[in-house]
Amino acid sequence: MSLTPAAQPVPADEPAAPLAAAASSPGRAHARWLAGLARAARRPLMAAVAAPLLAGALLLAQTWFLAQVLHQAIAEGAPVGTLYGGIAVVATLMGARVLLTWLGERAGQRAAESIKLSLRQALFAQLLARGPQWTRGQRSGELASMLAEQVEALDGFFSRYLPAMVAAAFLPLAFALALMPVDWVAGLILLLTAPLIPVFMALVGWGAEAANRRHLQAFARLSGFFADRVRGLATLKLFGRAQAEAQAVRDATEVVRAKTMAVLRIAFLSSAVLEFFAALGVAGVALYVGLSYLGFVDLRVSPLSLQAGLFCLLMAPEVYAPLRQFAAHYHDRATARAATAQLAATFETLPEPAALAAGQGQETLRAPAAQPASDAAALQVSGLVLRAPGRPLPVIDAAGFSLAPGEHVALAGASGIGKSTLLEALAGLRDGEGTIRLDGRPLADWPRADLRQRVALISQRPYLQAGSIAGNLRLAAPQADAEALHRAAERAGVLRFAQDLPQGLDTELGPRGYGLSGGQAQRVALARLFLRDPGLVLLDEPTAHLDGGTRDAVLREILAFCEGRTLLLVTHDEAVLDAFPRVLRIQAGGRVA
Numbered sequence: 001m002s003l004t005p006a007a008q009p010v011p012a013d014e015p016a017a018p019l020a021a022a023a024s025s026p027g028r029a030h031a032r033w034l035a036g037l038a039r040a041a042r043r044p045l046m047a048a049v050a051a052p053l054l055a056g057a058l059l060l061a062q063t064w065f066l067a068q069v070l071h072q073a074i075a076e077g078a079p080v081g082t083l084y085g086g087i088a089v090v091a092t093l094m095g096a097r098v099l100l101t102w103l104g105e106r107a108g109q110r111a112a113e114s115i116k117l118s119l120r121q122a123l124f125a126q127l128l129a130r131g132p133q134w135t136r137g138q139r140s141g142e143l144a145s146m147l148a149e150q151v152e153a154l155d156g157f158f159s160r161y162l163p164a165m166v167a168a169a170f171l172p173l174a175f176a177l178a179l180m181p182v183d184w185v186a187g188l189i190l191l192l193t194a195p196l197i198p199v200f201m202a203l204v205g206w207g208a209e210a211a212n213r214r215h216l217q218a219f220a221r222l223s224g225f226f227a228d229r230v231r232g233l234a235t236l237k238l239f240g241r242a243q244a245e246a247q248a249v250r251d252a253t254e255v256v257r258a259k260t261m262a263v264l265r266i267a268f269l270s271s272a273v274l275e276f277f278a279a280l281g282v283a284g285v286a287l288y289v290g291l292s293y294l295g296f297v298d299l300r301v302s303p304l305s306l307q308a309g310l311f312c313l314l315m316a317p318e319v320y321a322p323l324r325q326f327a328a329h330y331h332d333r334a335t336a337r338a339a340t341a342q343l344a345a346t347f348e349t350l351p352e353p354a355a356l357a358a359g360q361g362q363e364t365l366r367a368p369a370a371q372p373a374s375d376a377a378a379l380q381v382s383g384l385v386l387r388a389p390g391r392p393l394p395v396i397d398a399a400g401f402s403l404a405p406g407e408h409v410a411l412a413g414a415s416g417i418g419k420s421t422l423l424e425a426l427a428g429l430r431d432g433e434g435t436i437r438l439d440g441r442p443l444a445d446w447p448r449a450d451l452r453q454r455v456a457l458i459s460q461r462p463y464l465q466a467g468s469i470a471g472n473l474r475l476a477a478p479q480a481d482a483e484a485l486h487r488a489a490e491r492a493g494v495l496r497f498a499q500d501l502p503q504g505l506d507t508e509l510g511p512r513g514y515g516l517s518g519g520q521a522q523r524v525a526l527a528r529l530f531l532r533d534p535g536l537v538l539l540d541e542p543t544a545h546l547d548g549g550t551r552d553a554v555l556r557e558i559l560a561f562c563e564g565r566t567l568l569l570v571t572h573d574e575a576v577l578d579a580f581p582r583v584l585r586i587q588a589g590g591r592v593a
Helices: 019-023 027-040 042-074 080-135 140-152 153-178 182-192 196-231 233-238 240-292 306-328 330-347 353-357 360-365 419-426 446-455 470-475 483-491 494-497 519-529 548-560
Strands: 379-386 394-404 408-413 435-437 453-458 536-540 566-570 582-586
Touching: 019 394, 027 042, 027 080, 027 153, 027 330, 027 353, 027 379, 042 080, 042 153, 080 140, 080 153, 080 330, 080 353, 080 419, 140 196, 140 330, 153 182, 153 330, 153 360, 182 306, 196 233, 196 240, 233 240, 306 330, 379 419, 379 566, 394 419, 408 419, 419 453, 419 536, 419 566, 446 453, 453 519, 470 483, 470 519, 483 494, 483 519, 494 519, 519 548, 548 566
Parallel strands: 408 566, 408 582, 453 536, 536 566
Antiparallel strands: 379 394, 379 435
């Protein structure tokens, strides 16, 4: 994050060029992509769509029987005992409709949750595949917002909008046609007024989609801006920027509030349009039925019976009920399309729906199966060129070397010369020119899961998450028992300081390992290494923060663990260099000698 006084949030009204280009016209491609996601959860969505249609068919029967019971009780004066059968049928149909509605909602939620889970896994797999070189150029807060809020914005589209859309397309027409044999005038009134609602909703929907897009852009920027400021809060306080950044957060929040109110205004406008035409249609049917009973209107061959009139009056509002439901969820479509545009702008490419249906994202994230002890890896590097943003000359230039299986090699060089960059490239975390072969196979051809199992990299600043020390160790081996954790912690020297902590290995750490020193965090990372079984071990300054005695003990354990494995260790310490039979040095100009 930038901590200079010029650091200000990007105004939501002025999107960055790539984001604006992708978000300004989501287009048919995004609509087809959403439709493809729907096909990925075909079965539960079919159940969610079929439920309201079946409930609509039962509604016709329920209304007819209810009108019949009222006709018998009022017009024919039938005894109460003879009405129990009709009342039971009406109650049964109502219960069946309630059950269908519940099942449809459950199926819609199941479909939405399945799609969101698959999409999040696929997007996270893209983050892993692109590596830290790409993620460092992104705002971490915006990436988190994409995986959380933007994916969540698709929920309503699949769980509510799609079933409501199908119901609104078929049920009003079916209800109006069902009224035609009973009374053609009432059916014609409803048949003419109902289609006006979707037309005006579509007109309003264009503005709603644009407003939702602007709202999601502002919200994503606020998420990223706020997360970056929270992460750098201590630094901002030291430089006297706390008050200024707090005001900047308030300004960005005000922008989001304004965008939210714009979306709500359009939502209320579309609801008003719907209610106006629905009230117009129901009032027209009620007026016609009333005038027919009074004898002022006579457009029928036979007189309008009480049962027929009640059936028309009861069904009139039901014709508009699916349209009301559709209008209530119409903005879920605009929100989903705006979120899709945001995802496409951030990740550049959206996951293929067919791949989500096949579970390829889950496969990428799934841990590789346990295998017997790995053989030592062979590594060959030729013509490797690595570049860094903002540097005109290569960090590593035409590097060429090889590590034989089981060989232990140290890597030395001045600070900032490119040692860490080289290790990241050897682990497949940084792109470069030239060739890197692991076990005779180009690194780019290795599946990510297999590469993570074959190669272990511990950087200078290993990542520790909030949680216990034992929980951080289990990141390397989730199934490891207490004895294995204790043994790995002892080998890495973790027990030397853990036994002085309140709860030992169960002591809780703050975010990013807050509570441990740099040397202690390194030892926790080494303990994670001792729980794994890689063929190639890459270590970046593993003894940099340790005193002499602890350094020698940890180094002995590293060398013992790496017996039968290939090791490349970065260090500045001459005492550590003396322990290696072979030393590679990065010289000025990026040459490896």
